[in-house]
Amino acid sequence: MHAHNQGSAPRRLATLGDAIGAVLASGPAGGPTFGLPGLDAATGGLQPGRLTLVAAAPNVGGSLLGLAAARQTALVDNHRVLYAASGPNQADIMRRIISAETGGDYPRLKQGRLTEHEQQVAQELVQAPLLIDDGSELTAEAIAETAPYVQGLALVVVDRLQACGRGPTAPGTAPRGRAPTAPRGPGGWAGPVPCACHRCGSDRLSAGRRSPRGRRGRT
Numbered sequence: 001m002h003a004h005n006q007g008s009a010p011r012r013l014a015t016l017g018d019a020i021g022a023v024l025a026s027g028p029a030g031g032p033t034f035g036l037p038g039l040d041a042a043t044g045g046l047q048p049g050r051l052t053l054v055a056a057a058p059n060v061g062g063s064l065l066g067l068a069a070a071r072q073t074a075l076v077d078n079h080r081v082l083y084a085a086s087g088p089n090q091a092d093i094m095r096r097i098i099s100a101e102t103g104g105d106y107p108r109l110k111q112g113r114l115t116e117h118e119q120q121v122a123q124e125l126v127q128a129p130l131l132i133d134d135g136s137e138l139t140a141e142a143i144a145e146t147a148p149y150v151q152g153l154a155l156v157v158v159d160r161l162q163a164c165g166r167g168p169t170a171p172g173t174a175p176r177g178r179a180p181t182a183p184r185g186p187g188g189w190a191g192p193v194p195c196a197c198h199r200c201g202s203d204r205l206s207a208g209r210r211s212p213r214g215r216r217g218r219t
Contacts, residue, residue: 031194032079032155034065035072046155046194053161053197063087066157066196067096074130075101079154084143085134087160093132098122158197 033045046052046069056062066083074081075097085093095109102118114122131150133143147156 032073073155080129080152081155084158089134090132156195
């Protein structure tokens with residue numbers, strides 16, 4: 001079915017039957033999950049081609065949801081993950097993963113004091129398919145340019161966002177000290193790889209709302 005506006009090319013309109021046929025032909029849409037049964041049941045996990053935004057007030061654990069998804073995808077499912085870290089550095093991410101894997105005390109790990117068991121777990125994770133970019137000038141464009149070069153990439157985690165871009169494409173360079181803005185439009189994410197982003201800041205959250213919340217939208 002087509003709709004035609006004078007002076008423009010006709011647009012194709014899909015019928016409900018077209019949509020039903022496409023869904024039945026494609027089968028179940030598998031994708032990465034958070035590895036948290038309750039959250040995965042509520043959200044359906046991380047869908048291919050979609051941006052999942054986790055908004056949270058500071059210091060309530062919003063980053064841990066992105067870390068959980070990265071850990072589940074890389075360590076359990078053995079799929080490659082790109083972790084773009086503009087807040088934590090690679091040492092922070094390593095300590096959080098070791099703490100999650102062993103139930104270890106994170107403050108103690110921050111002091112560099114690992115038990116023999118924790119050191120053994122760390123050695124076992126050396127070959128995990130988790131790639132971390134905690135470099136300077138980490139912008140949405142830099143992440144989008146890097147992602148296509150990562151073969152077999154299953155998930156991109158951005159930790160964290162300072163603001164969401166309003167223009168038709170992703171902004172170029174984030175101001176010094178600010179995290180990358182969310183990629184949008186043709187200059188943003190391309191392809192079927194899902195992206196989980198953590199947005200930290202109490203200014204956009206209503207008073208009294210202290211727990212992280214997931215918000216999903218199509219890129």
